[in-house]
Amino acid sequence: MKNILILGAGLVSRPGVVFLLENNFKVTVASRTLEKAEKIVQGFENGTACQLLVEDQEALDALVKKHDIIVSLLPWTLHITVAKTCLKFDKFMATTSYVSDEMRALDTDVKAKNLLFLNEIGVDPGIDHMSAMQVIDKVHDQGGKIRHFYSICGGLPAPEDNDNPFGYKFSWSPKGVVLASRNAARFLKNDKIIDIKGEDLFLNYRVETVEGLGKFEVYPNRNSLPYKEIYGLKDALTIMRGTYRNIGWCDTLKKIVDLGLVDDTPRPSLSNITYKQMMADIAGAVATGDVVAAVAKKAGLEKDHFVIRNLEWLGLFSNEKIPPMNNRLDILSEKLMEKLPYKSGEKDMLLLRHTFIVENADETQSTITSTLIDYGIPNGDSSMARTVSLPLGIGIKLMAEGKIDLTGVQIPTKKEIYEPVLKGLSDLNIKMTEKIT
Numbered sequence: 001m002k003n004i005l006i007l008g009a010g011l012v013s014r015p016g017v018v019f020l021l022e023n024n025f026k027v028t029v030a031s032r033t034l035e036k037a038e039k040i041v042q043g044f045e046n047g048t049a050c051q052l053l054v055e056d057q058e059a060l061d062a063l064v065k066k067h068d069i070i071v072s073l074l075p076w077t078l079h080i081t082v083a084k085t086c087l088k089f090d091k092f093m094a095t096t097s098y099v100s101d102e103m104r105a106l107d108t109d110v111k112a113k114n115l116l117f118l119n120e121i122g123v124d125p126g127i128d129h130m131s132a133m134q135v136i137d138k139v140h141d142q143g144g145k146i147r148h149f150y151s152i153c154g155g156l157p158a159p160e161d162n163d164n165p166f167g168y169k170f171s172w173s174p175k176g177v178v179l180a181s182r183n184a185a186r187f188l189k190n191d192k193i194i195d196i197k198g199e200d201l202f203l204n205y206r207v208e209t210v211e212g213l214g215k216f217e218v219y220p221n222r223n224s225l226p227y228k229e230i231y232g233l234k235d236a237l238t239i240m241r242g243t244y245r246n247i248g249w250c251d252t253l254k255k256i257v258d259l260g261l262v263d264d265t266p267r268p269s270l271s272n273i274t275y276k277q278m279m280a281d282i283a284g285a286v287a288t289g290d291v292v293a294a295v296a297k298k299a300g301l302e303k304d305h306f307v308i309r310n311l312e313w314l315g316l317f318s319n320e321k322i323p324p325m326n327n328r329l330d331i332l333s334e335k336l337m338e339k340l341p342y343k344s345g346e347k348d349m350l351l352l353r354h355t356f357i358v359e360n361a362d363e364t365q366s367t368i369t370s371t372l373i374d375y376g377i378p379n380g381d382s383s384m385a386r387t388v389s390l391p392l393g394i395g396i397k398l399m400a401e402g403k404i405d406l407t408g409v410q411i412p413t414k415k416e417i418y419e420p421v422l423k424g425l426s427d428l429n430i431k432m433t434e435k436i437t
Contacts, residue, residue: 002400003028005063007054007082008073009036011172012096012122015381016389016396021047023397030063054078057085065089069399071392072097079103083117090115092399096122096392103409111408118404120411121395123350123387124153127372127425128241129230129411130391130418131432132354135370136231137415143361145235149227150355152208152218154244155384158347158375159213165310166340167246171348171382174336178262178329181253185220187240188228196220202254207247210351213373216244230413235359244351248306255299255307256332261316264329271326274319278331279311292317314339347376350383352432370432387430394424 002025006017009031020027021044030052031037041047054060054074064070064085069092072082076097083106086093090113099119110117120126128151139146156162157169170177185196185204196204205219224241233239256262259282270278280287285294292312296303311317314335323334342348352372359365376382395412398404398420405416412418425431 002026002069003067004069004071004396004400005030005067006071006073007052009033009040010073011382012385012388013073014040014389015386016393017041019390019393020396025400028063028067054081060085061089064091068092069094069396071095071396076100086115086117087113093117094121094392094396094399095119096126096388098125099409099411107409114407116399116404116407117409118395118399118412119409121392122389123391124352126391126412127387128153128352129413130422131370131372132231133413133418134422135354135356135368135434136233139356139358140232145359146233146356147236147359148238148357149233149236150238150240150242152242152244153352154216156244156246156349156351158349161346162246164340165248165313166252167249169340169342169348170337171342171384173333174340175329175333178333178336181257181262183222185222187220187224188236189238189240191237193225199257202250202257205250210353210371213351215247217247217250218242218244219250248310252307252310255301259295259299261328261332264327266326268326270322270331273322275316275322276319278322278328279316345378347378348382348384350374350387367437369435372430372432374430390428390430391421391425394421
């Protein structure tokens with residue numbers, strides 16, 4: 001029996017861990033908070049929980065030495081510490097995170113030790129790679145060329161639980177989502193490289209209709225250009241990866257960015273004031289005046305614009321005291337968490353769609369869409385947790401059974417990984433639906 005060590009017991013960990021336990025692997029879950037690890041393995045004789053501070057290198061060494069496959073579900077900044085420890089003790093490794101430059105630099109050493117470090121085996125990245133490559137390889141095998149490629153993904157509330165003006169809900173800290181609003185983007189469109197500055201990200205969205213679900217905003221997600229090589233899209237004139245959000249998100253987030261609400265600069269002036277006073281300061285207005293009108297003017301909007309109403313709904317013009325934090329980003333994140341949580345019994349939704357414009361071998365053109373719509377389980381696992389950690393669990397099972405004949409730092413774009421993982425996900429009712437027109 002292979003011994004598997006899971007580092008981290010966050011909100012996406014449980015489904016993958018349970019999958020491995022149900023497949024009779026011996027699994028240890030190590031977490032800074034012991035109770036979180038204990039809750040995940042509860043009821044399984046082959047599951048063990050332990051407390052670990054990853055910064056304690058001696059304790060990390062001792063745990064890694066005792067296991068065969070090491071899985072890091074820690075913040076991505078800690079993966080390299082785990083990776084170097086795995087190298088030291090000749091252990092296989094897996095993560096759901098993007099491969100960092102530091103991780104990529106270990107490839108030669110990992111290959112020299114005949115090890116596999118499998119990364120990006122979640123949903124985005126993960127299922128997106130695997131489902132895209134399945135179509136791309138099929139098109140190329142049939143002599144076709146992919147001329148235009150779009151890959152869009154979003155985690156959103158299920159339509160029936162989408163009941164707030166932002167069209168979004170958080171099951172954990174919103175800070176990462178808010179910080180993503182500052183990312184620049186780059187993609188290829190009609191053979192021309194398009195660069196978008198971070199501050200202009202939300203000006204560059206389009207509206208897309210998904211059958212059965214309605215309209216969504218789509219905005220570009222970071223740098224899409226490397227996927228020309230990663231996916232073997234040598235004939236592509238367009239390559240764009242993006243994010244789905246409900247209608248109104250981009251206009252609202254754009255003004256939140258413009259008003260400086262995602263600024264993390266420490267400000268002593270934020271001590272012991274109200275939200276209304278903070279917004280008055282942003283607008284250069286007096287807190288006793290019409291702060292809503294002043295902020296609207298600062299944002300270049302009418303007072304009754306839906307974006308201003310959204311900020312009002314959020315509570316940013318209230319006389320409530322702000323939390324004891326010294327920067328606007330943390331204050332905003334706290335308010336978003338308070339106002340946009342998933343309530344008991346509510347479901348999230350994972351929406352992933354690839355669109356391929358194909359030039360077929362007979363010179364005709366066709367459009368292939370490949371779509372995943374997955375919902376969370378009421379009072380159970382979220383769709384985000386399932387779609388992140390079940391591909392990971394299946395990938396680890398394949399590694400443990402010696403069914404992946406690859407070494408080095410890898411992502412799941414090769415057929416010998418994506419075919420069995422997608423088959424395993426389909427068996428768990430997580431599957432893409434293809435349509436050709």
